[in-house]
Amino acid sequence: MIYASQSLGDLWNWLLQQFAELCGSLGIPEVIRYMVEKGAYAVGLLVFISLTALVMIYMERKVSAHMQLRYGPMWTGGWHGWSQTIADMIKLLLKEDIIPDKADRWVHRIAPIVIFVPSLIGFLVIPFDKYLIGADLNVGILLVFGFSSIAVLSIFMGGWASNNKYTLLGGLRSAAQMISYELPLVLSVLGVIMTVGSLKMSDIVMAQKDVWFLFTPNLLGFIIYIIAGTAEVNRTPFDLPEAESELVSGYNTEYSGLKYGFFMLSEFTNTFIISAIAATFFMGGWNGPSWLPGIVSFLAKTYLIVFLLMWFRWTFPRLRVDRLMDFGWKFLLPLSFFNILMIAVWVLVKK
Amino acid sequence: MLLLLLFAAIAIIAAILVVSMKNIMHCALFLALFLLSVAGIFFCLDADFLGIVQILVYVGGIIVLILFAVMLTSRVSSALLEQTNEQKGLAITACLLLASAITAAAFRTPLVTSFYTADPEGTTRSTGELLLTVYALPFEIASVVLLVALIGAIVLAGKKGE
Numbered sequence: 457m458i459y460a461s462q463s464l465g466d467l468w469n470w471l472l473q474q475f476a477e478l479c480g481s482l483g484i485p486e487v488i489r490y491m492v493e494k495g496a497y498a499v500g501l502l503v504f505i506s507l508t509a510l511v512m513i514y515m516e517r518k519v520s521a522h523m524q525l526r527y528g529p530m531w532t533g534g535w536h537g538w539s540q541t542i543a544d545m546i547k548l549l550l551k552e553d554i555i556p557d558k559a560d561r562w563v564h565r566i567a568p569i570v571i572f573v574p575s576l577i578g579f580l581v582i583p584f585d586k587y588l589i590g591a592d593l594n595v596g597i598l599l600v601f602g603f604s605s606i607a608v609l610s611i612f613m614g615g616w617a618s619n620n621k622y623t624l625l626g627g628l629r630s631a632a633q634m635i636s637y638e639l640p641l642v643l644s645v646l647g648v649i650m651t652v653g654s655l656k657m658s659d660i661v662m663a664q665k666d667v668w669f670l671f672t673p674n675l676l677g678f679i680i681y682i683i684a685g686t687a688e689v690n691r692t693p694f695d696l697p698e699a700e701s702e703l704v705s706g707y708n709t710e711y712s713g714l715k716y717g718f719f720m721l722s723e724f725t726n727t728f729i730i731s732a733i734a735a736t737f738f739m740g741g742w743n744g745p746s747w748l749p750g751i752v753s754f755l756a757k758t759y760l761i762v763f764l765l766m767w768f769r770w771t772f773p774r775l776r777v778d779r780l781m782d783f784g785w786k787f788l789l790p791l792s793f794f795n796i797l798m799i800a801v802w803v804l805v806k807k
Numbered sequence: 808m809l810l811l812l813l814f815a816a817i818a819i820i821a822a823i824l825v826v827s828m829k830n831i832m833h834c835a836l837f838l839a840l841f842l843l844s845v846a847g848i849f850f851c852l853d854a855d856f857l858g859i860v861q862i863l864v865y866v867g868g869i870i871v872l873i874l875f876a877v878m879l880t881s882r883v884s885s886a887l888l889e890q891t892n893e894q895k896g897l898a899i900t901a902c903l904l905l906a907s908a909i910t911a912a913a914f915r916t917p918l919v920t921s922f923y924t925a926d927p928e929g930t931t932r933s934t935g936e937l938l939l940t941v942y943a944l945p946f947e948i949a950s951v952v953l954l955v956a957l958i959g960a961i962v963l964a965g966k967k968g969e
Binding site: 593595608655 | 860867871874
């Protein structure tokens with residue numbers, strides 16, 4: 457039986473058990489059962505991703521507006537302009553899809569897909585709740601970083617195929633920045649992995665049952681992670697790839713309609729993934745007060761980080777290219793090496 | 808097994824396209840596809856750590872480096888751009904030698920269809936342990952070689968600015 461106090465993860469697990477029993481009694485083969493289970497999860501995930509993107513775009517506009525003493529969207533849909541994003545999405549869907557005359561047609565077409573698929577794969581290993589994880593892989597966290605590095609390819613493809621100097625410059629800047637900041641990002645997470653001794657997402661969440669890693673020496677890793685993560689998703693103060701005042705809109709200048717929509721959508725899903733991993737690795741994931749369903753405390757933590765990133769975006773000025781590189785290579789990277797050394801000593805002492 | 812063959816087929820087609828496409832940018836992108844499908848083959852063989860490192864290092868690192876070089880060259884595709892050079896005979900000899908060496912090696916090793924281990928940690932932990940115990944010397948030598956390459960690159964790039 458399920459009770460109201462139990463969370464979505466338990467409900468999902470209960471449904472799976474019921475379904476397995478049903479399949480057992482009807483004699484449905486294991487392969488089909490597995491496919492139906494994963495298919496249902498994937499559909500749920502896609503719905504969740506679209507809803508998240510809608511919420512985050514609305515949130516971005518509202519947060520930015522209030523930081524600048526404006527109201528933001530106020531009219532569409534009535535209450536505080538809640539349906540503005542939906543209207544915008546419909547507009548994007550109906551817009552004409554323009555491919556520049558001198559563009560490399562195929563590369564130009566494929567680029568939005570190449571950026572969106574890796575961010576979908578990243579969602580697979582995010583533990584939303586106790587049983588609510590697409591695939592609890594042994595290499596969990598590495599999967600996210602591995603596939604997010606494919607996004608660089610797409611930015612290159614989009615920037616180059618548009619045959620426009622602004623998109624080319626935007627693509628180059630973006631790729632350089634993403635490679636530079638990927639190192640501190642991965643190294644900052646390494647501290648947590650060393651503490652837990654596993655790359656599995658569920659193990660990392662379980663290890664924080666009593667105390668979040670935020671309140672251990674891993675705090676330094678958290679700070680490095682947030683800085684490098686902000687750079688990884690190209691947000692201010694590291695938004696040089698799409699600096700409006702210099703590069704029109706960066707690598708996606710020549711895109712329109714649904715393809716531009718995909719670039720924008722993946723920007724928000726990547727922000728969500730970065731925040732969700734911060735919540736999982738440093739803030740205890742779905743651990744929380746027992747009266748609160750796991751998914752609620754997970755989403756609350758994630759959106760706290762999302763809000764933090766938005767706060768950065770609308771209050772900090774943009775960095776210069778050379779300073780950005782200097783900061784990444786000469787300060788953040790040595791600091792993350794120091795963090796690893798410190799965590800290693802701490803783990804040894806604790807033993 | 809079916810998936811494995813699919814990835815292998817994609818890998819071979821992509822590899823042929825890498826050397827036959829006219830546009831260097833397209834070549835580089837097909838190289839990325841090739842490396843991704845090799846990672847897919849690793850996943851099919853239950854070598855999850857190797858597969859993800861393949862994506863992280865080759866697609867995320869090396870391909871991006873190649874793309875940087877390609878994007879900064881002014882003429883990516885042009886009829887004047889030569890695809891081949893004069894050393895055809897030498898190239899064919901080298902390829903044949905390499906191919907025969909690989910075939911000989913392939914026939915001597917038993918075919919492994921899965922690297923599955925009962926260890927719940929998968930291959931990651933055992934790979935790490937082996938790297939730091941049995942294969943510590945090759946591991947360290949590789950690190951030193953990379954360090955030398957890094958210092959060399961910095962020296963070469965730094966001189967120009969003076």
